[in-house]
Amino acid sequence: xxxxxxxxxxxxxxxxxxxxxxxxxxxxxxxxxxxxxxxxxxxxxxxxxxxxxxxxxxxxxxxxxxxxxxxxxxxxxxxxxxxxxxxxxxxxxxxxxxxxxxxxxxxxxxxxxx
Amino acid sequence: xxxxxxxxxxxxxxxxxxxxxxxxxxxxxxxxxxxxxxxxxxxxxxxxxxxxxxxxxxxxxxxxxxxxxxxxxxxxxxxxxxxxxxxxxxxxxxxxxxxxxxxxxxxxxxxxxxxxxxxxxxxxxxxxxxxxxxxxxxxxxxxxxxxxxxxxxxxxxxxxxxxxxxxxxxxxxxxxxxxxxxxxxxxxxxxxxxxxxxxxxxxxxxxxxxxxxxxxxxxxxxxxxxxxxxxxxxxxxxxxxxxxxxxxxxxxxxxxxxxxxxxxxxxxxxxxxxxxxxxxxxxxxxxxxxxxxxxxxxxxxxxxxxxxxxxxxxxxxxxxxxxxxxxxxxxxxxxxxxxxxxxxxxxxxxxxxxxxxxxxxxxxxxxxxxxxxxxxxxxxxxxxxxxxxxxxxxxxxxxxxxxxxxxxxxxxxxxxxxxxxxxxxxxxxxxxxxxxxxxxxxxxxxxxxxxxxxxxxxxxxxxxxxxxxxxxxxxxxxxxxxxxxxxxxxxxxxxxxxxxxxxxxx
Numbered sequence: 027x028x029x030x031x032x033x034x035x036x037x038x039x040x041x042x043x044x045x046x047x048x049x050x051x052x053x054x055x056x057x058x059x060x061x062x063x064x065x066x067x068x069x070x071x072x073x074x075x076x077x078x079x080x081x082x083x084x085x086x087x088x089x090x091x092x093x094x095x096x097x098x099x100x101x102x103x104x105x106x107x108x109x110x111x112x113x114x115x116x117x118x119x120x121x122x123x124x125x126x127x128x129x130x131x132x133x134x135x136x137x138x139x140x
Numbered sequence: 141x142x143x144x145x146x147x148x149x150x151x152x153x154x155x156x157x158x159x160x161x162x163x164x165x166x167x168x169x170x171x172x173x174x175x176x177x178x179x180x181x182x183x184x185x186x187x188x189x190x191x192x193x194x195x196x197x198x199x200x201x202x203x204x205x206x207x208x209x210x211x212x213x214x215x216x217x218x219x220x221x222x223x224x225x226x227x228x229x230x231x232x233x234x235x236x237x238x239x240x241x242x243x244x245x246x247x248x249x250x251x252x253x254x255x256x257x258x259x260x261x262x263x264x265x266x267x268x269x270x271x272x273x274x275x276x277x278x279x280x281x282x283x284x285x286x287x288x289x290x291x292x293x294x295x296x297x298x299x300x301x302x303x304x305x306x307x308x309x310x311x312x313x314x315x316x317x318x319x320x321x322x323x324x325x326x327x328x329x330x331x332x333x334x335x336x337x338x339x340x341x342x343x344x345x346x347x348x349x350x351x352x353x354x355x356x357x358x359x360x361x362x363x364x365x366x367x368x369x370x371x372x373x374x375x376x377x378x379x380x381x382x383x384x385x386x387x388x389x390x391x392x393x394x395x396x397x398x399x400x401x402x403x404x405x406x407x408x409x410x411x412x413x414x415x416x417x418x419x420x421x422x423x424x425x426x427x428x429x430x431x432x433x434x435x436x437x438x439x440x441x442x443x444x445x446x447x448x449x450x451x452x453x454x455x456x457x458x459x460x461x462x463x464x465x466x467x468x469x470x471x472x473x474x475x476x477x478x479x480x481x482x483x484x485x486x487x488x489x490x491x492x493x494x495x496x497x498x499x500x501x502x503x504x505x506x507x508x509x510x511x512x513x514x515x516x517x518x519x520x521x522x523x524x525x526x527x528x529x530x531x532x533x534x535x536x537x538x539x540x541x542x543x544x545x546x547x548x549x550x551x552x553x554x555x556x557x558x559x560x561x562x563x564x565x566x567x568x569x570x571x572x573x574x575x576x577x578x579x580x581x582x583x584x585x586x587x588x589x590x591x592x593x594x595x596x597x598x599x600x601x602x603x604x605x606x607x608x609x610x611x612x613x614x615x616x617x618x619x620x621x622x623x624x625x626x627x628x629x630x631x632x633x634x635x636x637x638x639x640x641x642x643x644x645x646x
Contacts (some may be wrong), residue, residue, distance in 0.1 A: 037229075045514065049231055049514075050510060051534075052507075053510045053513045053550055054510055056408055056470075056513050056517070057468075057497075057509045057510060057513045058471070058490065058493045058494050058497055059494060059497040059498050059501065059506060059509065059510075060481075060494040060495055060497070060498040061498065061506070062498075065498075065506070068503070069503070069506060069507060069510065071589055072507060072566075072568055073507060073510060073511060073514075075568070076267075076456065076507070076511060076569060076572075077511065077514070079179060079452075079456075079569055080351065080456045080457050081453075081455065081523070082450070082451040082453050083307050083450055083453040083457065083524070083527050083528055083531060084523050084524075084527055085527075086447070086450050086527065086530075086531055086534070087527060087530035087531050087533065087534055091530040091533050091534060092283075092530070092533055093526065093529030093530050093532065093533060094529060094530075094532035094533040094536055094583075094584075095351045095529060095532070096337060096338065096381060096585060097336060097337045097338065097536075097584060097586060097611040098337075098338065098383060098611060098612075099586070100338075100380075100381065103380045105377050113244050113245065117244035117245075118244065119475065120242070120513065121241050121242065121243075121474070121475030121515020122474055122475060123245070123472060123473075123475075123476075123477070123478035124478070130473060130474050132408055132473050132488055132489050133480075133484070133489040133492045134488050134489065135489050136488070
């Protein structure tokens with residue numbers, strides 16, 4: 027197993043959380059990233075170290091604490107129902123890897139068995 | 141005065157333009173020349189738009205002649221971090237996956253710069269998708285710190301900070317998700333401001349973590365930041381998290397602060413942001429700055445923010461979670477890179493997507509996407525992302541309690557001065573620790589500024605002083621920041637950047 031970088035002194039009192047190479051491969055699959063064997067060897071131990079250091083958070087805030095996502099309590103934001111100009115088809119397609127008949131051209135969607 | 145326009149502050153350039161001593165074309169050309177001569181070594185820019193900048197400068201000079209100026213900074217050039225969409229100019233976010241992408245629209249911040257008449261010099265280097273504290277995670281190679289080219293310029297906005305520190309631009313735009321404006325400011329001896337969350341529009345800013353990201357000014361002086369902040373800030377209907385309230389009077393606050401009187405201002409020193417792991421020279425400069433604030437009439441108290449110890453953990457759950465969702469849009473279908481798996485011309489869309497994301501994303505991006513996917517997966521959501529969002533509440537409450545006792549809170553901006561390139565590249569946790577002091581402000585959404593506090597004794601490199609204020613009270617950062625800047629300049633006999641080494645080719 028490769029040496030775990032950054033592990034010295036960073037663990038503190040946090041819970042031991044292991045993330046296995048297989049789990050990383052599974053997560054990469056969910057995230058639609060092909061990872062090579064070398065990348066898995068390299069990333070898996072690093073992710074364990076990071077996860078271990080953030081796991082300390084469990085139990086810090088009790089059930090009665092509400093979550094926060096904005097500095098100010100914003101409620102629903104409305105705007106007038108007015109038409110404003112958007113992108114032209116040419117602009118929208120300008121960065122496309124492939125264009126056909128003013129549409130995004132993509133690889134086949136269905137698998138071979140389908 | 142010397143006719144080297146690159147050494148002037150943005151405010152001085154605006155005055156010189158108003159006095160008819162120079163033209164926007166002359167100023168813009170001077171900065172483009174400077175970029176040509178030093179950016180080979182610094183690598184602050186990913187893209188320089190010389191013809192565009194000159195054309196915009198010519199238009200500014202024509203407006204001046206016609207008496208139809210657009211703003212106080214009309215004609216003063218600026219550099220823009222490559223994470224903001226610029227119509228007609230490449231926007232890569234420091235990633236291969238967006239190599240060569242030219243957005244069909246402007247970010248609101250960019251639109252406001254154009255509407256205010258600031259010629260855009262180019263796009264600055266950054267850690268890929270703003271993930272990093274050193275700019276080493278850029279797919280196009282690192283930026284070098286102008287104080288020592290072997291060292292990091294901070295990150296993720298190291299390009300913007302280095303451009304300003306190397307006199308390649310008088311102004312720049314940065315974005316700050318966990319410190320990416322303030323920490324580069326600290327390690328390059330420049331000024332950087334993270335506005336209140338929602339104070340500057342995020343429309344057209346390629347999102348890293350939506351609930352944390354905030355664009356802001358990167359400059360050499362506090363007044364310049366205030367001038368720029370007033371141009372880019374304010375409500376934007378295109379950003380639903382944008383605050384629908386006028387900005388405080390920031391330029392006025394900076395001018396008031398520069399007068400040097402802080403009588404009646406209560407300054408709270410955050411106890412948790414010091415101690416083990418903090419470089420002694422950084423702490424010494426910090427303490428001296430606190431003493432100068434006292435001398436200026438401020439009342440200094442100690443404050444405690446006990447949940448700040450959990451800030452880093454909360455941040456490294458929230459950020460990857462949001463980033464993994466945001467980066468799902470890079471799917472090789474509508475824009476950006478498309479890579480086919482080797483020898484598989486019949487590959488499916490999903491296979492192309494996997495191959496593209498493997499080839500297009502760098503290590504740090506992959507780390508964080510996988511971490512975020514983990515934190516959001518069923519069974520872990522409540523324990524990680526949910527818990528982290530609650531910790532934000534606790535951190536916000538710590539801020540609330542501290543702001544009962546003090547008008548502003550202060551700490552060193554970063555625990556150390558600039559480290560060597562490569563030193564922490566493969567040690568993610570060590571890299572993450574750079575943002576220890578800056579992250580709490582992002583989690584709570586409050587504004588913060590980093591002002592140079594001097595050079596650390598150990599290594600002669602810049603350190604930063606951070607000032608945090610309550611949400612919507614960005615003006616306090618400017619007032620106290622300008623007062624400190626003035627007191628320090630008195631002590632040094634000029635700005636800190638005067639002590640920076642001359643760059644080769646200059």
